[in-house]
Amino acid sequence: MLLALWLATLAALGWAVAMHLRVETDLRAFLPPPRTPVQRLLLDQIGKGPGSRLLLLAIRGAPAADLARLSQGLAAALMRDPQFVLVANGGEDLLSRLDPALLPYRYLLTPRFDAQPLDAATLHAALEQRLADLGSPAAALLEPLLPSDPTLETLALARRWAPPQAPALHGGVWFSSQGAALLVAQTRAPGFDPAAQATALAALRARFAALPDRGAARLEVSGPGYFSVVVDQTVRRSVDRIGALTTIGFVLLLLAAYRSVPSLLLGALPVATGALAGLTALVLAYGGAHGITLAFGFTLLGVAQEYPIRVLSHRSPAVSAVTSVRALWPLLRTAIVSTAIAYGAFYASGVPGLQQLAVFAVAGVLAAGLATRWLLPPLLPVRVRDAADTPGLAWLAARLDALPRPRWLPALLLLAALAAIALAPGPFWQNDLGALTPVPPALLARDAALRQALGAPDVRYQLLLQAPGADAVLTLSEHLAPALRGLEQRGVLAAAELPSRYLPSLAVQRARQARLPDRAALTADLAVAERGLPYRPGLFAPFVADVERARALPPLTPAAFERTPLGARLASMLVTQGGQWYGLGALVDVRDPQALAHWADAQGGGVRLLDLKATSEQWVAAYRARILKALAASAFLLVLAVTLALRGPRRAWHVLAPMTLATLLALATLRATGIALTLFHLVALILAAGLGLHYALFFERDSDDAAERRRTLHATLVCVAAALLVFGSLAVSDVPVLRAIGLTVALGVGYHFALSLLMAPHRHAAGAGR
Amino acid sequence: MRYVGVLTRPLILHGELAWLGGAQLERDVAAPYRETTTIDGNQVRVVRPGQPPQDFDLGRAPELKGLLTGFRALLSGDAALLRATFSVSVSGDARAWTLQLTPRDAALTRRLAGISVDGSGHALRCLRMDQSNGDTSFTLLGALATSALPATPTPAELATLCAGGPAP
Numbered sequence: 004m005l006l007a008l009w010l011a012t013l014a015a016l017g018w019a020v021a022m023h024l025r026v027e028t029d030l031r032a033f034l035p036p037p038r039t040p041v042q043r044l045l046l047d048q049i050g051k052g053p054g055s056r057l058l059l060l061a062i063r064g065a066p067a068a069d070l071a072r073l074s075q076g077l078a079a080a081l082m083r084d085p086q087f088v089l090v091a092n093g094g095e096d097l098l099s100r101l102d103p104a105l106l107p108y109r110y111l112l113t114p115r116f117d118a119q120p121l122d123a124a125t126l127h128a129a130l131e132q133r134l135a136d137l138g139s140p141a142a143a144l145l146e147p148l149l150p151s152d153p154t155l156e157t158l159a160l161a162r163r164w165a166p167p168q169a170p171a172l173h174g175g176v177w178f179s180s181q182g183a184a185l186l187v188a189q190t191r192a193p194g195f196d197p198a199a200q201a202t203a204l205a206a207l208r209a210r211f212a213a214l215p216d217r218g219a220a221r222l223e224v225s226g227p228g229y230f231s232v233v234v235d236q237t238v239r240r241s242v243d244r245i246g247a248l249t250t251i252g253f254v255l256l257l258l259a260a261y262r263s264v265p266s267l268l269l270g271a272l273p274v275a276t277g278a279l280a281g282l283t284a285l286v287l288a289y290g291g292a293h294g295i296t297l298a299f300g301f302t303l304l305g306v307a308q309e310y311p312i313r314v315l316s317h318r319s320p321a322v323s324a325v326t327s328v329r330a331l332w333p334l335l336r337t338a339i340v341s342t343a344i345a346y347g348a349f350y351a352s353g354v355p356g357l358q359q360l361a362v363f364a365v366a367g368v369l370a371a372g373l374a375t376r377w378l379l380p381p382l383l384p385v386r387v388r389d390a391a392d393t394p395g396l397a398w399l400a401a402r403l404d405a406l407p408r409p410r411w412l413p414a415l416l417l418l419a420a421l422a423a424i425a426l427a428p429g430p431f432w433q434n435d436l437g438a439l440t441p442v443p444p445a446l447l448a449r450d451a452a453l454r455q456a457l458g459a460p461d462v463r464y465q466l467l468l469q470a471p472g473a474d475a476v477l478t479l480s481e482h483l484a485p486a487l488r489g490l491e492q493r494g495v496l497a498a499a500e501l502p503s504r505y506l507p508s509l510a511v512q513r514a515r516q517a518r519l520p521d522r523a524a525l526t527a528d529l530a531v532a533e534r535g536l537p538y539r540p541g542l543f544a545p546f547v548a549d550v551e552r553a554r555a556l557p558p559l560t561p562a563a564f565e566r567t568p569l570g571a572r573l574a575s576m577l578v579t580q581g582g583q584w585y586g587l588g589a590l591v592d593v594r595d596p597q598a599l600a601h602w603a604d605a606q607g608g609g610v611r612l613l614d615l616k617a618t619s620e621q622w623v624a625a626y627r628a629r630i631l632k633a634l635a636a637s638a639f640l641l642v643l644a645v646t647l648a649l650r651g652p653r654r655a656w657h658v659l660a661p662m663t664l665a666t667l668l669a670l671a672t673l674r675a676t677g678i679a680l681t682l683f684h685l686v687a688l689i690l691a692a693g694l695g696l697h698y699a700l701f702f703e704r705d706s707d708d709a710a711e712r713r714r715t716l717h718a719t720l721v722c723v724a725a726a727l728l729v730f731g732s733l734a735v736s737d738v739p740v741l742r743a744i745g746l747t748v749a750l751g752v753g754y755h756f757a758l759s760l761l762m763a764p765h766r767h768a769a770g771a772g773r
Numbered sequence: 774m775r776y777v778g779v780l781t782r783p784l785i786l787h788g789e790l791a792w793l794g795g796a797q798l799e800r801d802v803a804a805p806y807r808e809t810t811t812i813d814g815n816q817v818r819v820v821r822p823g824q825p826p827q828d829f830d831l832g833r834a835p836e837l838k839g840l841l842t843g844f845r846a847l848l849s850g851d852a853a854l855l856r857a858t859f860s861v862s863v864s865g866d867a868r869a870w871t872l873q874l875t876p877r878d879a880a881l882t883r884r885l886a887g888i889s890v891d892g893s894g895h896a897l898r899c900l901r902m903d904q905s906n907g908d909t910s911f912t913l914l915g916a917l918a919t920s921a922l923p924a925t926p927t928p929a930e931l932a933t934l935c936a937g938g939p940a941p
């Protein structure tokens with residue numbers, strides 16, 4: 004009856020959670036919360052910045068002419084796909100057209116008449132060129148443009164807006180020196196949202212697959228969005244494989260330990276309850292959860308499997324399950340509360356993803372503990388095999404009891420651990436988030452090669468312009484442009500793309516308007532310019548009308564520009580944050596960042612070189628300080644809770660001392676093997692400490708009953724084996740984050756088990772307890 | 774010779790037209806200005822002295838692509854390619870013949886009304902391209918290119934010349 008109710012509740016919860024749980028995939032949830040406007044901007048840029056949304060594409064494996072055709076076909080297909088904001092393959096040629104919405108503004112946008120005015124001489128030179136155009140093969144295409152645009156300003160603007168540093172053209176499209184056709188495509192989806200990126204990538208591949216006559220040509224993709232998908236898939240695959248393996252191992256382990264299928268099945272219920280409770284808490288608190296939260300959350304919740312294991316191992320034929328749980332409960336309760344406190348530390352980190360993790364793990368551990376105490380015992384079979392009678396266990400217990408326990412050993416280990424931690428060479432902390440990337444080095448190398456071949460903007464450096472308004476940013480951008488060109492010529496960087504490249508400031512537009520000739524002057528100039536050329540009289544009346552119209556137009560504002568198809572590019576370079584406006588200059592191939600930073604600092608505020616890597620490293624370091632504080636607070640709470648539960652510092656010392664020493668030893672081992680610590684190592688150390696605390700708690704409960712002590716040993720051995728199974732398999736994963744966690748926890752569990760066994764109060768001489 | 778709607782008199786260009794084999798063609802204008810156009814497959818590059826080269830794709834200029842296909846098919850003797858793109862009618866005799874090419878593709882017809890090729894024996898004399906918008910161009914080849922022409926020849930005069938008539 005109880006079982007049916009329990010299962011029904013779980014099923015109902017499971018259904019409700021499945022209906023409401025939204026799984027997020029944006030990796031930025033695991034970045035520290037931004038503190039300053041610049042950090043907020045950085046966080047925004049990391050996800051949504053133009054650089055992070057740029058996919059670099061290469062088509063290779065076919066004759067150049069075929070590759071060029073495929074490149075054109077793919078570019079045309081992607082331009083029609085709303086998932087892509089911008090596609091470029093070098094094919095933006097002579098005949099690229101200006102967006103019709105910008106047509107009337109062309110004389111305000113073009114810088115070509117800043118130096119030489121639109122006068123008779125300029126017009127005459129242009130008209131001579133047009134005559135040659137009419138005799139050229141492009142005549143039929145240019146002819147319709149002539150009446151309204153004799154200087155071909157529309158084409159000049161389109162060319163001006165083509166990417167600043169383009170690869171070599173073959174067959175009209177970009178080619179690498181290795182003979183691959185190159186393209187870039189900017190997705191609408193943020194770069195670090197693997198789910199959205201996967202959709203865009205699937206569309207991209209489908210578009211390529213739909214091209215006719217592909218032959219042996221293949222499409223290669225690179226860029227942040229692609230990497231986030233690769234990482235997501237690698238982690239998912241790894242987690243799935245490990246999950247399947249450890250589940251099988253776990254079942255076999257429990258069957259071997261308890262030789263009872265009902266015990267096995269019932270023993271799984273508390274953790275299942277915990278998992279569903281955790282998910283429910285996430286749905287209630289956040290409406291959803293991050294995919295990584297779930298993956299780590301289930302790992303952390305694995306600790307709760309220890310509660311039913313303890314209950315199962317401590318059953319004896321003499322007493323009912325309900326009675327034996329009652330005897331075990333004070334310890335279990337301490338274990339549950341201390342785990343909840345340890346996991347609670349993640350909440351104080353302030354990182355959204357870790358906060359979700361804390362909510363999930365704490366709710367899950369509490370629910371699993373309560374289920375173990377109140378729901379599980381009445382359901383367990385009445386007749387059980389005493390775990391104390393497990394063959395070989397008595398022999399093992401005697402051997403372990405007989406181990407020497409020199410009093411100086413802990414002190415020596417402590418000294419050795421501290422020495423290793425303090426003296427090991429190499430950095431203590433790993434601040435470079437890139438070190439944790441599970442992206443294969445070959446893919447990173449390919450990305451670097453493609454990026455260089457394409458002259459794609461640097462992902463590390465950006466120029467940050469700050470001003471009180473959007474137009475002020477544009478003015479600043481215009482002011483900086485000549486100096487940046489100087490820096491380009493000096494080889495400090497290859498190219499810079501500032502927002503003013505797309506839209507001049509209002510003041511510049513007004514100045515250009517003021518310089519445009521009025522109708523009478525233009526008509527007179529045109530008459531002079533046409534002299535000796537065979538243009539039909541009155542042909543250029545539309546041009547005269549357009550110039551007249553441009554003189555009276557209200558200047559184009561950023562908001563209006565952003566409504567045009569090109570607007571997405573400006574929108575990504577001109578952003579507002581906390582009442583300030585920021586302009587983001589994309590930089591290509593920054594060769595001397597120091598000189599660039601120096602120049603930026605000398606511009607009198609408002610300009611700075613944004614180094615995403617350095618900023619994110621400082622940020623990670625600052626935020627680690629906060630996590631360490633949270634950990635210190637939770638350690639204090641833990642000591643307090645254990646001391647209270649064990650009614651005094653003496654017994655608490657027996658529990659806390661091995662736990663602390665084992666944690667230090669694990670840390671020392673990591674240091675001695677040259678591993679720089681990341682956030683994930685910290686998480687893993689805490690997880691191991693939680694497990695170790697349990698071992699120490701139960702070993703500390705010294706009993707005169709040798710059978711009961713054998714049950715404790717049995718339970719602990721099953722727990723240790725289970726933990727080693729799970730984390731040992733994580734340790735051999737190919738995902739650096741999982742490997743770091745697995746290795747650290749497996750190491751920690753080993754130390755915790757050994758030390759809690761050796762440092763437990765030991766009143767019984769070897770063999771005397773039997 | 775190009776007759777363009779927006780101009781009051783025809784454009785007369787002198788230069789060389791060379792077929793480099795395959796899909797490659799070079800067109801050098803020597804007078805009244807200098808310009809070199811190279812066509813390779815679908816890619817056209819126009820180079821004028823003192824200016825950056827301009828590139829464009831023939832996909833955007835179907836009439837030109839049709840003309841080139843016809844020209845290539847003629848020079849390489851690829852009758853199949855010629856008939857695949859155009860309906861072909863022949864008139865005249867071996868001494869003075871005319872091929873009238875009408876595009877089969879409806880999209881091409883919107884831009885290109887037709888091409889006629891005049892020749893005598895194995896030599897090409899004239900290429901005439903009629904665009905659907907009324908613009909017409911004559912390319913006089915071989916001996917005809919150097920023949921004396923009036924300052925502003927009319928299309929009719931040129932047609933006669935191409936057909937083997939006397940120089941106007």
